[in-house]
Amino acid sequence: MSKGRIFAAVLFAALLSAPLIYRATQARREGSANRYAAKATAAYGFYFTECANASGIHFRHQAPKLDPKLNHIMEQIASMGAAVSVVDFDRDGWPDFYVTTSGEHARNALYRNMHDGTFRDVAAEVGLADINSPESGVSMGAVWGDYDNDGYDDVLIYKWGRPELYHNDGGKHFTRVTETAGLPPWVNANTAIWFDYDDDGKLDLFLGGYYPEDVNLWRLKTTKIMPESFEYAQNGGRKYLFHNLGGGRFEEVSAKLGIQSRRWALAAVAADFRDTGYPDLFIANDYGVSELYLNEKGKYFREAGKEAGVGYAPKSGMTASVGDILNQGRYGIFVTNISEEGVLVQGNNLWMPAPGASADKIKFENVANAMGVELGGWSFGAQFGDLNNDGYLDLYQVNGNVSLDRDRSYWYDYSKVAGGNRAIISDAANWPPLKGRSLSGYQQKRVWINDGAGQFKEVAQMVGVRDRFDGRSVALADFDNNGALDAVVANQRGPVLFYRNHVDPANKWIELELTGRSSNRSAIGADARVFWNGQEQRQEVSGGSGFCAQNQRRLHFGLGRTSRVDRVEIHWPSGRAQTILSPELDKIHRVEEPE
Amino acid sequence: MSASAESITAQSGTSRQSAAARFFSADNRYLPPILITLILLGANLSFGLLESFSRTALAIATAMGCEIGLTLLIYRKFPNLASAYITGISVGILIRSPEFWPYALCSAIAITSKYVIRWRGRHLWNPSNLAISAMLLLVPEYVATLMIQWGNAVWPMVVIWALGLAIVYRVKRFHITATYVCSFVFLSWARTFFTGHSFLAEVAPITGPMYQLFIFFMITDPKTTVKPRWAQCVVAGLVAVAEMILRLAENVHAPYYALSIVGPAALAAEIYWTGNRRGRGQRAEGGPSKD
Numbered sequence: 001m002s003k004g005r006i007f008a009a010v011l012f013a014a015l016l017s018a019p020l021i022y023r024a025t026q027a028r029r030e031g032s033a034n035r036y037a038a039k040a041t042a043a044y045g046f047y048f049t050e051c052a053n054a055s056g057i058h059f060r061h062q063a064p065k066l067d068p069k070l071n072h073i074m075e076q077i078a079s080m081g082a083a084v085s086v087v088d089f090d091r092d093g094w095p096d097f098y099v100t101t102s103g104e105h106a107r108n109a110l111y112r113n114m115h116d117g118t119f120r121d122v123a124a125e126v127g128l129a130d131i132n133s134p135e136s137g138v139s140m141g142a143v144w145g146d147y148d149n150d151g152y153d154d155v156l157i158y159k160w161g162r163p164e165l166y167h168n169d170g171g172k173h174f175t176r177v178t179e180t181a182g183l184p185p186w187v188n189a190n191t192a193i194w195f196d197y198d199d200d201g202k203l204d205l206f207l208g209g210y211y212p213e214d215v216n217l218w219r220l221k222t223t224k225i226m227p228e229s230f231e232y233a234q235n236g237g238r239k240y241l242f243h244n245l246g247g248g249r250f251e252e253v254s255a256k257l258g259i260q261s262r263r264w265a266l267a268a269v270a271a272d273f274r275d276t277g278y279p280d281l282f283i284a285n286d287y288g289v290s291e292l293y294l295n296e297k298g299k300y301f302r303e304a305g306k307e308a309g310v311g312y313a314p315k316s317g318m319t320a321s322v323g324d325i326l327n328q329g330r331y332g333i334f335v336t337n338i339s340e341e342g343v344l345v346q347g348n349n350l351w352m353p354a355p356g357a358s359a360d361k362i363k364f365e366n367v368a369n370a371m372g373v374e375l376g377g378w379s380f381g382a383q384f385g386d387l388n389n390d391g392y393l394d395l396y397q398v399n400g401n402v403s404l405d406r407d408r409s410y411w412y413d414y415s416k417v418a419g420g421n422r423a424i425i426s427d428a429a430n431w432p433p434l435k436g437r438s439l440s441g442y443q444q445k446r447v448w449i450n451d452g453a454g455q456f457k458e459v460a461q462m463v464g465v466r467d468r469f470d471g472r473s474v475a476l477a478d479f480d481n482n483g484a485l486d487a488v489v490a491n492q493r494g495p496v497l498f499y500r501n502h503v504d505p506a507n508k509w510i511e512l513e514l515t516g517r518s519s520n521r522s523a524i525g526a527d528a529r530v531f532w533n534g535q536e537q538r539q540e541v542s543g544g545s546g547f548c549a550q551n552q553r554r555l556h557f558g559l560g561r562t563s564r565v566d567r568v569e570i571h572w573p574s575g576r577a578q579t580i581l582s583p584e585l586d587k588i589h590r591v592e593e594p595e
Numbered sequence: 596m597s598a599s600a601e602s603i604t605a606q607s608g609t610s611r612q613s614a615a616a617r618f619f620s621a622d623n624r625y626l627p628p629i630l631i632t633l634i635l636l637g638a639n640l641s642f643g644l645l646e647s648f649s650r651t652a653l654a655i656a657t658a659m660g661c662e663i664g665l666t667l668l669i670y671r672k673f674p675n676l677a678s679a680y681i682t683g684i685s686v687g688i689l690i691r692s693p694e695f696w697p698y699a700l701c702s703a704i705a706i707t708s709k710y711v712i713r714w715r716g717r718h719l720w721n722p723s724n725l726a727i728s729a730m731l732l733l734v735p736e737y738v739a740t741l742m743i744q745w746g747n748a749v750w751p752m753v754v755i756w757a758l759g760l761a762i763v764y765r766v767k768r769f770h771i772t773a774t775y776v777c778s779f780v781f782l783s784w785a786r787t788f789f790t791g792h793s794f795l796a797e798v799a800p801i802t803g804p805m806y807q808l809f810i811f812f813m814i815t816d817p818k819t820t821v822k823p824r825w826a827q828c829v830v831a832g833l834v835a836v837a838e839m840i841l842r843l844a845e846n847v848h849a850p851y852y853a854l855s856i857v858g859p860a861a862l863a864a865e866i867y868w869t870g871n872r873r874g875r876g877q878r879a880e881g882g883p884s885k886d
Contacts (some may be wrong), residue, residue, distance in 0.1 A: 002669065004668040004669035005669060005710065005711070006713050007668060008665055008668070008669065008707055008710040010712045011703075011707055012704070012707040012708060012710075012711040012712075013708060015700060015703050015704045016729060016733070018700060019730070019733040019734040019737075020733060022734070022737075023733075023734065136611075191839065339693075341736045342731060342735025342736070342737075342738070342847065342848075343599050343739050343740075343847050344691075344739050345691050345692055345693060345737070345738065345739040347693040359701065368693075369694070374693045375693060409845075411847060412842075412845035412846070412847050413792070413820055413845070415797075415847055416796060416797070416799055416800055417796050417799050419799065419800060419803035419805065420795075420796075420799025420800065420802045420803060421752065421799070421802035421803075424795045424796070424798075424799045424802065425799070427795075429793065430793050430795045430796045430799070431796065432790065432796050433791075433792075433793045437882045438728070532802075
């Protein structure tokens with residue numbers, strides 16, 4: 001054998017061994033991290049304890065039983081509906097939260113914060129429990145916003161069925177106002193957000209369909225209800241944009257304003273990505289590309305996903321969250337997708353504005369891989385929040401699709417049909433039966449800590465997030481008013497989990513509870529920038545983000561070990577600007593829009 | 596997937612053809628790489644097929660770099676890069692990973708294998724098939740294969756099938772593709788009796804782009820297929836049978852593994868058989884064996 005061939009043989013052996021060595025190195029690193037979990041916890045500056053039961057939260061999601069024609073893949077179809085949204089519905093200054101279930105006669109729950117670390121379900125008392133039925137459909141999620149500016153947050157409950165709008169009567173009771181509002185009779189919706197797209201001081205509503213609105217999943221006329229493609233489907237539900245006319249009435253204006261899409265929407269988020277003063281709309285779609293609707297001064301929306309870079313490579317978008325993760329005063333967008341070892345590695349997207357982007361020419365780059373947040377399993381909801389108050393936004397992501405038999409996987413049969421032609425994939429009758437198998441089940445959740453220098457580190461196990469339920473929706477809020485962001489997680493066919501956060505008190509914080517006057521009273525769309533220690537962080541009051549979720553509207557800023565904040569600048573949707581100098585640390589600041 | 600370029604190289608050319616005729620003739624070893632590139636560009640611009648251009652470029656650059664380095668080292672000459680280019684581009688299309696290194700590693704394994712796993716002057720495995728199978732076995736947490744479609748319309752599929760069939764016809768490999776497709780369809784029907792699933796569910800994979808690349812460019816590789824036409828058909832059928840067995844075991848990567856098992860086994864049998872026959876002939880004539 002020649003020297004050249006000997007060299008080639010050695011090279012070949014080295015190449016084949018390289019992945020094994022890489023794997024062994026990774027495993028050793030993870031092993032040592034686990035051994036030093038206690039030290040790692042101290043290093044990260046926070047720790048979660050799951051205490052739902054101790055806090056009086058005893059809620060379990062139930063999945064619906066849809067048309068028997070779907071029995072063979074029922075768990076895969078009925079795989080959404082566990083949702084959580086945070087609201088201070090009674091304005092007592094303590095965040096409460098609402099959770100949905102999807103059993104036909106199961107009851108949603110509104111957990112009132114009792115100010116002592118416990119919660120009490122008051123949904124039945126206030127009229128928000130009995131929402132689900134085969135006739136009107138079942139809950140998929142809820143979003144809160146004060147659409148009539150009376151000071152109390154109202155709620156839209158979106159369903160696979162009839163969307164319902166409830167008016168909050170002074171925090172004591174809710175009155176159903178669906179017909180007055182002019183909402184459609186049936187939408188198979190999986191996302192909705194409140195935002196004031198035209199800055200007229202009245203909250204408008206976006207509602208995104210998943211299955212087409214002429215499909216009643218309990219009474220199917222055909223089994224051809226599935227997406228026509230795993231990556232390019234455009235046969236989903238339509239989108240609705242309800243313009244708030246005042247007086248509790250809404251006008252549907254989506255087509256008039258340029259939002260015409262039949263992609264399979266799973267998440268939407270609004271934020272002023274271009275500093276125009278008007279919120280743009282980002283939609284994460286399952287079975288296809290994301291969409292970015294640029295707001296042209298409240299008059300029109302222009303779809304610019306492809307030119308902005310976010311609407312190019314098709315994946316399975318499940319969540320949409322916005323955060324200024326590098327403290328640069330620019331919003332990134334996190335979109336979760338599917339990654340399954342050896343089968344499908346889509347990877348999450350973390351879209352960051354490209355340098356030089358402007359209002360006329362916005363461009364995003366996917367930095368999920370570079371920043372270490374790409375692989376999250378079969379990912380669903382995610383939220384940004386400074387979990388350790390170190391001054392940088394972290395990321396909490398849940399995952400897991402269908403957890404049934406641990407030892408048998410549906411992935412082979414799933415991939416067999418998912419890659420097929422539209423004539424095959426679009427007919428549920430062609431999908432092989434699930435037969436109790438799991439599809440990306442029992443997955444480890446992700447808690448990514450932001451080091452502020454462009455890297456996230458996954459620490460879920462080490463900070464106490466160890467559940468393996470099928471996570472759908474996660475919402476962050478400071479339920480104890482102590483400056484620590486707690487997490488509520490809604491799991492499909494599983495319990496609601498309450499992760500109480502214990503943060504190193506050496507890290508400082510402030511929170512801003514904003515109330516609009518000329519702007520919508522919920523202050524949704526208000527933009528706050530906090531300046532301290534030569535740093536700047538920007539956050540916007542949100543009317544819904546993540547997957548079927550809503551964080552507390554109050555803005556929470558971790559500050560690290562600082563002794564003072566220089567100033568806070570607030571830009572209200574009305575166009576007014578406000579500056580607060582040296583706000584006190586470790587305090588919730590209640591700020592009203594100036595006249 | 597270095598099939599067509601190399602098979603074209605083996606064809607004899609004519610000298611009195613027009614430039615256009617020469618370009619579209621079987622003598623043009625650059626025709627398949629050009630067609631694959633056009634397919635790739637069209638699919639990516641239309642449907643965002645690639646993970647990213649940079650990853651595919653890395654796969655191609657690594658394949659070509661390895662080819663140049665190893666050919667210079669072993670044969671002391673500069674290689675024709677058409678085959679390495681196709682290997683690189685196929686790795687770039689078929690491998691899906693959020694990381695960059697699997698693209699480089701897969702291409703490097705593919706090209707290096709051609710120079711290492713040889714018997715009696717021939718390499719046994721289709722390079723990209725071997726490398727992709729190795730990656731799927733060794734690092735499944737970082738690597739998957741192409742699962743998405745060429746959009747949801749019929750016309751891209753028609754275009755790909757037409758182009759693919761034209762290429763395999765020109766390089767005289769149509770019978771291999773046809774045998775495999777017929778076998779797959781028949782065995783899909785047979786699988787329904789084992790799985791209880793519909794025929795459409797079983798036949799669905801072949802309507803996806805991964806299979807189109809597999810049947811047109813991977814199983815037809817002349818360097819790693821047996822010589823007689825009848826034997827090529829038999830091997831294509833056996834690949835389909837092996838794939839069916841793997842599918843019944845719910846193996847997601849059945850086609851890659853089936854080809855990486857059956858292809859080299861068939862080739863080794865042929866090399867052994869022809870080598871012995873040659874040896875017997877030489878002994879009968881009183882000459883020495885050249886192996």
